[in-house]
Amino acid sequence: MAIDRKQLIIEAATKSFSLFGFKATTMDQVAKIANVGKGTIYTFFKNKEELFDEIISSLISEMKRAADEAMDSTLSFHEKVHRGLYQILEFRLKHQLTIKLFQEEKEMGTPAVMEVMIKLEDAILGYLKEKIVAAIDKGEIQECNPEVTAFIMLKLYVALIFDWEKRNEPLEKEEIAKLFEQYIFKGLSNR
Amino acid sequence: MAIDRKQLIIEAATKSFSLFGFKATTMDQVAKIANVGKGTIYTFFKNKEELFDEIISSLISEMKRAADEAMDSTLSFHEKVHRGLYQILEFRLKHQLTIKLFQEEKEMGTPAVMEVMIKLEDAILGYLKEKIVAAIDKGEIQECNPEVTAFIMLKLYVALIFDWEKRNEPLEKEEIAKLFEQYIFKGLSNR
């Protein structure tokens, strides 16, 4: 079969979004990098935003997979959540595309980027919520509101990883796990 | 004695900062509202920022006073922190000036405003830290790092009061107290 043009376009766009962000990426540029006529892009994607969305959807899958891989079923719930969340947030910290988008969100407030960041947060919250519900069912943790609990866990992690080091020495991964246990978990655990 | 020009200037500036924010407030405007020549302002304050700083310093005192008033010594540490923090954040939510500055911080990133918001956060953290150290000394709570604990408490409260309601029904004061107890306190308390 001939080269997969759709894949070429996705790869080109990913590269360009990672390098220049959403706004500064032009469709002409994507077409050029992909070695494809601009019109071809529009046979696969309705518009620039849809192309962007498709890329973000894969990113979300990739994140979930990374989080799942960081856990294993022998771990306690508390260790699972710590490793999963840490993995996701580290992913955010290391991945070119997420770094660029994070920056574009706060520096320029590009609407399409804002939207996508909400989607990303929702995906993380949904993922967390799933784990929490499962843990409640198994009696690993107390009854609690899964939405609020997921929200609090995420906020705490973001605060410890991103916000704390704005004004202090960064915390080690182990310290974060310990703090998480001390503040959240000892209050949640059945034992 | 004649009218207190310094006080007039402070009142005029507070009014204008509250109404238009820091950047959009002109010294001519402050002078006009205060019924004072512009030059007079500069006999009391080195520049616009110093005038702003003095106003913020009183604001911080006012906040601390409000927090202190919301507590009484018969309360448990957990109730004290809840009431104090809630008071401070509600203050932020209701006070014209803080609302305007909060908005100016994220929408325009005015440097002078950013600086002052850091100062405000530091004041809250310092205040909290004091209460935490006292509680540790009295054996009311476990040993813990007071800086990190203050930081986590503030972040949790801000998340529950400001961030949660961006995408959900606002939480009642009682719910917030309960969540705070459930997630933070049960893990901290000696009993």
Next chain:
DNA sequence: AAATGACCGAATTACTCATTTAGTCAATTG
């Protein structure tokens, strides 16, 4: 001595117009 407001240079804003861009579609290709 205290207060003032006209004045100044720097910074910001309003505006304009040439350029760029997202998306279309008639022509082209294999």
Next chain:
DNA sequence: CAATTGACTAAATGAGTAATTCGGTCATTT
């Protein structure tokens, strides 16, 4: 003839610039 293309268009952008505004000063007034 289905897939691909890039010239084309209307809309958005932003560089350049003229005009205004602003923070701060200081000679004058009270």
